[in-house]
Amino acid sequence: MLNKQQFSQHLLDWFYKNKREMPWRETKDPYKIWLSEVMLQQTQVNTVKPYYLKFTERFPDIRTLASAEIDEVTKYWEGLGYYSRVRNFHSAVKEVQESYNGVVPNNPEDFLKLKGVGPYTQGAVMSIAFNHQLPAVDGNVYRVFSRLDNDDFDISSSSARRHFEDKVMDVIPKAAGDFNEALMELGATVCTPKSPLCMFCPVQQHCESYEAGTVQLRPVKLKKIKKKAEHWKVLVIMHGDKIYIEQRPSTGLLQSMWQFPMFNIDTHQDTIEEQLNMSLYVEADPFMSLKHQFTHVTWDMEVYRAVALGRVDKARFIDIEEKERFNFPVPMTKIFKKYIDELK
DNA sequence: TACGCGTGGTG
């Protein structure tokens, strides 16, 4: 990097000129900045926008959110993914209401102790809301500094965050919050993973990998995710006008969310009937198939229509209109939609 | 420390 002060100024100048529309930038409310940072974890800006607007409309402040029921709060996160974020955020906001008199602590150490707040969120919220001189290192910052310094440090290693935090602290200006945002914005719009727009980069003259012609080789990431496949038989079971749903376990994937019952693809009908404690008529062929990709697993699903025969536990059946009262993961929402469309 | 945790976009 040629000159640290020049670098920071070039980046900030570009940032102030090229701001994208982001509703949370129109506020200095620490609660809303915090919420946006949580929503933005592993999630792109355009995906977050509508969720942020609806969430802040319903829960405009700490007090409102702290007094809301978790089931309703979670409903505003439905479809956004990584649902532990909303549970942790709600829990943390209640903690702020109770222990900090409803005011987000203007203190990095206290803020870090709250549930769901890690080093990134700590740095981002504290620098943007209160201008603390802290780094906010995310995937964008890894990539930007790997390229700026032509650095082959493995970003999948556990020490990567500290490595890049040091680099940020070496150049961070007084406007720390703006600078942190600018770094991320550069990574999201110019210094992108696949086809970076080096011709439009405000800090091209500071970029060693641009000069060396190694931009495509940065960052270095050694570990690969291995994905396993699971094959499921899913039953949409009707009883009269009502439909059967069940709640997933309170641990693991999609914890405590609702679903149509799922069984290993090879499970025989008598086993299913035994597990559900129902007599069933199941159609011979699935009415839909779908594939759903999670981070570490793929669900291949064959979805069958079925009817519950004889006496059933009616408490487990709901009217289709009642589904708005429950939280469903995206694959279940897709099944609902297809099923309802075919009823028409 | 390594892995589990969602979903949508992209080339």
Place this chain on the structure above:
DNA sequence: TCACCAAGCGT
């Protein structure tokens, strides 16, 4: 079609 990626955190 599919691997990779995205403003990470908890355990």
